[in-house]
Amino acid sequence: MKRFPISPESSRCSSCILSDICLPVGMSQHDISLMDEFVKERVRIPKGKQLFSLGDEAEAIYGLRSGAMKILLHDSSGQMQITGFVLPGEIIGIDGLGNSKHLSQAVALEDSEVCVIRVADIDRISPHLPILQQQFRRLMGMEINRSHQMVMTLGTLRSEQRVAAFLLNISSRLAALGYSSRDFILRMSREEIGNYLGLTLETVSRLLSRFAREHLIRIKQREVQILDMAALQAIAGIDVDPDNHLGK
Amino acid sequence: MKRFPISPESSRCSSCILSDICLPVGMSQHDISLMDEFVKERVRIPKGKQLFSLGDEAEAIYGLRSGAMKILLHDSSGQMQITGFVLPGEIIGIDGLGNSKHLSQAVALEDSEVCVIRVADIDRISPHLPILQQQFRRLMGMEINRSHQMVMTLGTLRSEQRVAAFLLNISSRLAALGYSSRDFILRMSREEIGNYLGLTLETVSRLLSRFAREHLIRIKQREVQILDMAALQAIAGIDVDPDNHLGK
DNA sequence: CGATCAATTGAGCCGTCTCAATTTGGGTGG
C-alpha cells in the first residue's frame, strides 16, 4: 500500500476544501491548524483494492479525499453485505474504533485517496484538544444513526422505496460536496446497489428502468439525471405534508 | 418519571452483580468504585412507559438494571421500526451521544429500572479517569457493530434464518446474564419481533410453530424452550464447518 | 474488432404479505 507524506502546502486540513464536511467540522481555524500536526500521511488505493480488511488492527481512521469506496461486512457463512458507500469528505474506519480490530472491509470503487489519522496520535493529542473527543463522539454517533437509518430502510421500505431513497441519498450527499444534486454518476454497479439495499441486481435495474419510463429520472448506464425530485421523495416516503406524520 | 437516590449499599456499581457485563466491564475494582461517585440515581419505568423519546435532550445514558426495553425509530412518514431489545446489564441511550438529542425512543416491555449516568458527570470525571473515554468508545463501537449485524440480518437472511438467529441471540444474551440459554420467556409480542426482524407477525408465528413441529423448540405463548440448538444454528447460517466460510 | 463484463428485459416460481376466521389466555367485575 502506497503511503507518502503530505505534500508541502496543498493538502493540509487547514487548507483542505473538504474541511467543512470532514472531520474538522465545526472546529475553529486555530484548532484545525493543530490537526495538521497529525494528519501527515495519505494513502492511494487503486480501484478494486482494499484499504483495510476484516481482522486488521484498527490503528487509524481515514478521511476520504477523492474517489469512492464501499464498506463490506462478512458473516460466518460467507455471506457478504455492503453496509455503506463512502464519498469524499466522509470518514472511514469508525466502526473499528471500539474493538481495535476492524470487523469490516473497505474497498475502493475507483482510484481513491485517503488522509490517515492515527488512533495513537488522537489519544496523544486529545487531552490538549478536548474538542477532539467530542468530534469522535459525534462521528461515532453519526455512524450509529446512519446504520439505524439503514435498518429502518431494510426493515420497513419496499423495493421501489429503497431505490428511490438511495438515489435521493446519493444526490444530497453530492450536493453537500458542491456537486449537482440532479446529475451525477453512480460509482457502483447494479449488483452493489442491490446488495446494499437487500435486493437483487435485476430488481434494481427494473426499478431504475421504470423510474425512467415514468420520467422521474433519466438513466444511461451509471449516469443519472433526476427529473422529478418531488416524485422520488413521495415514493421514498418522505412526506411533504407534515400532517401525515401524525396519522397511522 | 420517578427518580430516587440509590439506596445505602445495595446497588452501587462496586457491588452490583451486573458489573461484569455492564458499563464497568474490564475496569479495576478501584476504578469501579470511582463510578459510584456519579451513578447516584435510578429510575423506574412501568411497563409501556418510555424512558426517553425522540427529540429529548440526551443528558444521560442508562444501564438497565432489571426488566426489558425496546428501542424504536420513527421516520418522516410515520413508520416505526424497532432497532433493538435491551436486557439487564445492557446500556441504553448510546445513540444519542453524538447529537445531544435522542433520535430514538426507549419503551419498557415490562416494569424496569435503570441506573442513570449523566453525560455532564462523564465529561467532568473522564479527564481524571482516562479508561472512561475508552469505555465509551468501546460502547459506541459495540452499538455500531450491533447495528451493522442487524443490517446484515435484514439484508441477507430469509425469514426462517432471521427468526432462528433471533432466538439464538436472545438465548446467548440471557446466558451471559446467568440465566438458562434453553428455557426463557420472551418479553415482547409477535408483532414486536416481526417489526424488529422486518417480517409480519403472522410470519413469525408460523415459523415458531414450524420450529416446534420440527422439534427444534417448544413454545407456548411467550415461553420458549430450545430443544435442538445445533439445528437452529444451522438454519441461522452459523456454520459449524469452518471450511464453508471460504467457498462461495 | 473480438472478448468480456455490466446491464436490461422476459417468463415463471416461490416466499412472504394480506385479509380473515378461530383459538387461547389473562384480567376484571359481577
Next chain:
DNA sequence: CCACCCAAATTGAGACGGCTCAATTGATCG
C-alpha cells in the same frame, strides 16, 4: 369463582412482490 371481554397468537387461503433462471443487448478495453 365464574362469565365475560379484550388482546395476543395461531392458522388458513389467496394475492403479489421480488427472486431465479435465462436470453439479449450494450459498454469497455486490450
